[in-house]
Each structure stands twice: as structure tokens, then as C-alpha cells.
Amino acid sequence: MVRWEPGARDRLRAAALDLYANRGFEQTTAADIAQSVGLTERTFFRYFADKREVLFHGQESFQQVFLDGVAAAPQGSSALEVVTFALREASSFFPDDRRASSRLRQTVIDANHGLQERELLKLAWLSAGIAEALGRRGVPGPQAALAAETGVAVFGVAFRQWIAEDEQRSLDEIEVDTLGELRAMSLAVS
């Protein structure tokens, strides 16, 4: 009989983040994580394929919110306007009550080379997906790629600031500021 523990996924995730941050990702096993919240290793594997997936779970949903944003942006928008629209829609994926756990997750990733690579690839896939979605809106290839990569760069830079210790602004506010910075920067190049 398979028992589904209410809230088990969230408890496992929170416990995993704490252990990864304090003991190290490599030094933590799935059994350690499960035991720390009174569950079995078998239960862990009912929710996550492996201990890395705890960190990257939800990635598809995030990418989907972004791509839905690209599809939903008003007709007649320029390529970067479309990406900006999607970027701001996707910021709803990171409300302020996720800030602390997002920060902890980033600490874990920054401390492990393999996880950093996985994170970079995730963002590269996001960028490729956005470029493709822009292509479906009729944006020519090079322009789609430039808008997609620029949008992902803005997201990445804004996200880093959002999880900084003393940051108070929401992710959406930081994205707006970062887009303003991009505009000022681009104008200054002759």
C-alpha cells in the first residue's frame, strides 16, 4: 500500500535545502533527508527522482509560465516588449514568501560546480524556448534570439538581487529597474 503523506513534498524539500546548505550537497543522502523529517527513503523517492531533482523541481512549470507569457503578450508588441511582458508574468512564480528558500537554494547551487552547470543549462534552455516562441509570433531568428537572451539576462540579474540579504523590493520591481538600466546602458553606446 502506498501512503501519500500530506505535505511530504514540501517538508522533504525544506529539509533537503537545510541539509544541503549546512552539510553540503554531496555529503547529504536521500535517506538523511527523509529521516530528518521522520519519513523513509522510499517515501523520498516517491516524490523526487534523485536528490538533485529537489533543487530543480518546478523548472518546467516556470518555463511554461514564461512561454505562456510570450504567447499572451499583446499583438503588435516588439520582440523585447513581448519578452518583458513574459518576464513580468513569470515573476508571479516568485512571490516574496519564496525569497528565503530561493536564497538558500542559490547558496547550495553556488557551492557546487555540477549544480551550477545544471542551473546554467536550465537558463539556456529557457532562452532557447523563448526564442522559439517568439519565432511562432513571426519574429525573425536573430532578433528572437537577441530578445530572448536579453530577457533571460535581465531575469538572472534581477533574481540575484531579489535574493540578496537586505533586499526589500519584489522581483517584479527589480525587473522593471533592471530593464530601465538596460535601456540606459544601450542608449549610452554610440
Add this chain to the structure above:
Amino acid sequence: MVRWEPGARDRLRAAALDLYANRGFEQTTAADIAQSVGLTERTFFRYFADKREVLFHGQESFQQVFLDGVAAAPQGSSALEVVTFALREASSFFPDDRRASSRLRQTVIDANHGLQERELLKLAWLSAGIAEALGRRGVPGPQAALAAETGVAVFGVAFRQWIAEDEQRSLDEIEVDTLGELRAMSLAVS
């Protein structure tokens, strides 16, 4: 006695690209490459650590040209002006007589998931290196990251166009056009 074959590195590299493109990267061995130009496998390994290195050899020099460009940009330049200066310096790394082999290399990389990952990581490292070099010029963290990522995006998009079949413009010309596009794009976002 170690014999250094004159021009062996270039001959091995050209032969490797041809074999990777025609037979597939996975299906080609170091021995195949060496034999196709009348050299031994041992000679191959005198020049390259493994068959993947044939494709990524020169990466450090390219990164260095970019970082030297960041350091050499005129004082008082804005962050994206510095990156633009470096970008244009680095385009000297890809003169038009490298276009055909760069195109062939990209075909090989596009056909192999592991090589694509390696290429993405290479660009991510370049971006991180540029952000760090901007930091040494006193550019604040978030702005440095934004300028670096934007610059690498411009490079990537321009490079893809440069190696397109019917492209006549130099990489430098395409970079200038792409920067113009970025400026127009950024201005259109309100």
C-alpha cells in the same frame, strides 16, 4: 624521440572537423582522425587531450582577448561601452578565413547534446569573467552582470549570423548591427 610534425595540429583539427561532421562526433575515434592524415594516435594525443578538446582548443585565448579588451577600454566608458569595446576587439579572433571552419564546428556541436552543453558553459564562463573584469573597473555587481550577459548575448547572436551560409558581412559588422538592434529594442520598451 618525440617528433613534432610541422602543421600537425592544424591538419588534425581540419581532419577531425570533417570526420565529426560527416561520420558523427561519437562515431569518430582519435585513431581515425590521426590515420586520415597519415599520423599516429600517439601524435594526436601530443596535441589534444581528447577528441573533444579539438573543438574547444583556443577557448582560453579567446576569453583572454575579451578580458584584455575590457581592461583596455577607455577610462570613463559606461559598462556596456566597455563590453562593446571588448566585443569588437575579440572579433579579430574570427577573421573571415575562419568562417568556413567555424561553421563546420558549429554543425558538429549542434548535432551533439553533450557538446552543446559544453559550448553553453563556455559562454557562461565568458560572461562571468567579463562581469568580474568590469568589477575590477569599479562597475557595481548587478550592472556588471547585466552588461556582461548582454555583451555575450550580442556576441552569440552575431556569431550565429556570421557563420550562416549566405552571410557576407564580417563578424565585426554584424556585431555593430546587432548592437544597433539591441538599442532599438530597448528603446521600444516603455
